[in-house]
Amino acid sequence: MDILILTMKKGLRAICCIGCAITIIYYIYLNHIFESSDHIKRAIIEQYEDLKSANVTHIILWWNQPAWVGTYERKCGNCIVATNRGVFDNSSAVVFSLADRGMGKKPPVKIIKRNQNQIWIAFSLEANTLNLRNRNYANKYWRNMFNWTWNYRSSSDIFMPYGRVSKRQKPLSKNYSMIFQRKNKFAAWAVSHCNAHSLRDKFVTQMNMCLQTKSIDIFGKCGRLKVSESELSNLIDNDYKFYLAFENAFCDDYVTEKIFANYNNDVINVVRGKANYTEIFPKDSFINTKDFRNTKDLVRFMIEVSENETLYSNFLIQKDEFQAWYTLEEQYKKSICDICRKLNDPDLKKKMIFDAVETLGQCIKPNDV
Known part of the structure; x- marks a missing residue:
């Protein structure tokens, strides 16, 4: 009996020893796993730091650069802008201008041969109705080829409006009565696209x-009066009570420089387009043609405002709480930096855009003419 008990005790000790050994081995194994996980995390962080460093250069290639971009800034952070197609394979992003020639009826490479780490960007500051001459991007070959959009719509991946407005930190102090009294002409309209x-x-x-x-x-070009751009701005500021900021197309979110260019002048802008202007500009700082049943009602209201100092001044007071910024070069520079910021994002997510035409929104013909 004693021998049996002694044998059982030895067996229990052996089992305990084996259990301890297994526990120690398992701990060492888990510790190795955790250490490996930490190494992976540190590697990701180090990789991100390398990506942000000046040693990593992202090339943003214009495949068919618009002519007006030529003199603009070509660098932001660790990103440089190129136009030489010879760097296509080494480019982090390739920009195709939808409204300009040279895009090609088909993509430069088939999707199966494409660098999957490369971002393709569909760029356009023109509405679909104005891209009629160069609508290669509407071909079926371009479907599912773009990853990002870059245009005037707030829903785009790279948002580049024609201008911006911001609230003034310090209110303007003006003699609005004097402004009203000096205005001796009704309305001006500058237009060259007939x-x-x-x-x-x-x-x-x-x-x-x-x-x-x-x-x-x-x-x-569409009118009889000819003056320089600077002269026109002075005339509008000094003489005219209204300026017609009418868009050449009725398209979603399409607001060009027309209103931004005269927003800081002492004039009431009359807008006409498909955009939601109250999302961009303060309410009661402009007149929208769509708010009237017909042209006669619009003109009647404009005449009433033009002859009433209080009504006219109230529009200017509301407008002068804000300031417009409309330098296209600055908007472009900001967009390049936005692209660069996204390219440096370690959590960068790609997507495929089925049809670039749809991203520019819907254009319609107005039904009130």
Whole structure:
């Protein structure tokens, strides 16, 4: 019996020893796993730091660069802008200008041969209706080829509006009565794109027909009056009560420089387009043609405002709480930096855009002319 008990005790000790050994081995194994995990985390962090460092250069290649971009900034952070297609394979991002020639009916490489780490960007500051001459991007070959969009729509991956407005830190101090009294002309319109898709020419003709003792002065290629850009800005600021900021197309979110360029002047902008202007500009700081049943009602209201100092001044007071920024070069520079920031993101997520046409939104013909 004693021998049996002694044998059992020895067996239990052996089992305990084996259990301890297994526990120690398991601990060492887990510790190795945790250490490996820490090594992986540190490697990811180090990789991210390398990505942000000046030693890593991201090339943003313009496949078909618009002419107006030529003199603009070509660098932001560790990103440089190139136009030489010879660096295509080494580029982190390739930008295709939808409205410019040289894009090609088909992508430069088939999707199966494409560098999967490369970002393809669809760029356009023009509406779909204005890309009629160069609509290669509408071909089926370009479907599912783009990863990002870069345009004037707030829903785009790289948002580049024609201008921005921001609230002034210090309110302007003006003699609005004096401004009202010095204005001796009704409305001005500068236009060089005649017979536009938005039918704005016909709309202005209807407006002039409703005016009796007043008129809309038309400057530019589509009008009789010719002055320099700086002279026109001074004329609008000093003489005119209204400026017609009419878009050449009725497209989603499409607001060009027309209103931004004269926003800081002492003038009431009259806007016409498909965009939601109250999302961009303060309410009661402009007049929107869509708020009126017809042209006659619009003109009647404009005349009333033009002859009432209080009404006119209130529009300017609301507008002057904000300031417009509309330098295209600055907007472009910010966009390049936005692209660079995204390329340096370690959590960068790619997506495939089925059709670039759809990303530019819907364009319609107005039904009030």
